[in-house]
Amino acid sequence: MDVIEEAWTWLTTGSNWTGDGGVWQRLGEHLYLTALCLLIAAAIALPIGLWLGHIGRGGALATNIAGIGRAVPTLAVLILLTVSPLGRSELWPTLIALVLFAIPPLLTNAHLGVREADQNVVEAARGMGMSGGQLLGRVELPLAYPMLMTGVRSATVQVIATATLAAIAGGGGLGRIITDGFSTYRTPQVVAGAVLVAALALLVEGALVIAARLLDPMRGRHRRTEPVAAPVPVAATT
Helix, strand or coil, rough: CCCHHHHHHHHHHHCCCCCCCCCHHHHHHHHHHHHHHHHHHHHHHHHHHHHHHCCCCHHHHHHHHHHHHHHHHHHHHHHHHHCCCHCCCHHHHHHHHHHHHHHHHHHHHHHHHHHCCCHHHHHHHHCCCCCCHHHHHHHHHHHHHHHHHHHHHHHHHHHHHHHHHHHHCCCCCHHHHHHHHHHHHHHHHHHHHHHHHHHHHHHHHHHHHHHHHHHHCCCHHHHHCCCCCCCCCCCCCC
């Protein structure tokens, strides 16, 4: 029996899903860690990105932060935090590393989304006497929504994939299945854990795509504002 078949056997064995350390427990830990990191990262990055885009400044700052976030390996940050005084906790090293990892796509896309909003619409709203807050909340934010959600999807998938590193710091999540497989030399378990992480990332991204379409504040407006073609006059015949 090859590794793929053994991994499938591991995934279809009920005892691996229930009980202490089972898949359902690790899945819950993984989702909790992902959601917590994204909420903290969004609370930091989105207000800054939206405001910088609104005032038309900070483009270099957003680009540099994104570049630093992509250049610095998350594993290196996690190891440094683990050996620091914060390493006494199982949660804080992973939480900080993942938040730092999630901030760049959220910040960059929020900034670009507002900056690239249709300026004709923005100027028309400004001409109607809207304040800065009204302009951002009622005009620029809806126009920036597609790019904003792209950043959210990107950050979410990246955090789900990278949260497997939580096991290195002694945390939970699906990464524990992989590290336990490595420590016991069970390659099928390692493959099964990797499949679970990949499947979770794909399912969550698909759910976010559907949610983004359903919650789009501009949904249906284009259809209602499409011009109706005028009837073509038929030449009279004699």
